[in-house]
Amino acid sequence: MKLIFKTASAFLLLAWSSIALNAQTTSTDESWESVKKQAIAEHKLIFVDLYFTGCAPCAQMDKEVFPNPKVASLLETNFITFKSDILKEEIGKKLSMKYGVTGFPTFIFMNADGRVIDIAGGFQNADQFTVLLENAKDLAKKGILKKYSPTINEKEYPDFYVQAYMAGKRNVPFDVIDTYLKSKDTTEEVSFVIITGLRVGKQYDDPFLFGSKKLAQDYGRSSVTGHVFTILQRRKKEFEKTNDLKGFKELLAGAKELYTPEEWTKYEGILLKDFGVEKVVTKNPYTLQK
Incomplete structure (x- = not known):
């Protein structure tokens, strides 16, 4: 029995090594279309891993999580994997x-038609990632999908947003973004990814924050909670000006339900730490900076 298990484990490691090796070749529009066709042909889901070389959590996933026998088995059996730098x-x-991605790694789970089942980000240990895979399978079986359209059409987006992602020109003046957004429904897909992808604030913070539960249902909890945290960091500065810790805690209480207990313990601690104390801002090397 031990020999069989070791042989099976070795096979899964080799299978994931093969996937990882293939991912080192350049991913293109054509290879993406091939993945979707393969998923349809094999009646499988699609797992997308967006990463970049030099991203420590991305490398940690490759080293510690994807080779895990249970993870590798679930991916091999149920998903077509697509990795892109x-x-x-x-x-x-x-x-x-x-998808307005700003942090890496980001994982996108799709059905064979390219419809999003769920989006998740950051390092996930083997147990956490197994839950994500199992949940994606279950949601797909029930036909519970997110609101994103299944195709990528650059013409749907304003030029400033396309340039932010395709050319790295992320320092878009607020008035340019505002001119576009104020004539749109900000709960629709393109406006949503502009707000989250470019971290748009000011008058767009409160509608996003108070509509976050519905937005999470439509576009994925991970996509929403990341921006909510950014909003809460901005709002913290406002409450600090009047030293209104009670008011800030009340605002936090309204956002708590979006997060898991483990996440909330972490983020609430960050948000409440040194309230009112001047802080030195540091950049996270694993996120896109506006």
Whole structure:
């Protein structure tokens, strides 16, 4: 029995090594279309891993999680895997643009038609990632999908947003974004990814924050909670000006339900730490900076 298990484990490691090796070749629009065709032909789901070379959590996933026998088995049996370096490959940039991705790694789970089942980000240990895979299978079986359209069409987006992702020109003046958004429904897909992808604030913060539960249902909890955290960081500065810790805690209480207990313990601690104390801002090397 031990010999069988070791042989099976070795096979799964080899299977994932093969997937990882294939991912080192350049991913293109054509290879992305081939993945969708393969998923349809084999009646499988699609797993997209958006990463970049030099991203420590991305490398940690490759080293510790994807080779895990249970993870490798679930991926091999149920998914067609597509990995793309978002700094080197055009299709990776397009997928990041499509879903307003700002942190890496980002994982997108889709059905064979390219409809999004769920989006998740950051390092996930083997147990956490197994849950994501199992949940994606279950949601797909029930036909519970997100609101994103299944195709990438650059013409749907304003030029400033396309340039932000495709050319790295992310310092878009607020008035340019505002001119576009104020004539749109900000709960629709293109407006949503512009707001989250470019971290748009000011008058767009409160509608996003108070509509976050519905937005999470439509576009994925991970996509929404990341921006909500950014909003709460901005709002913290406002409450600090009047030293209104009670008011800030009340605002946090309204956002708590979006997060898992483990996430909330972490993020609430960050948000409440040194309230009112001047802080030095540091950049996260694993996110796109506006």
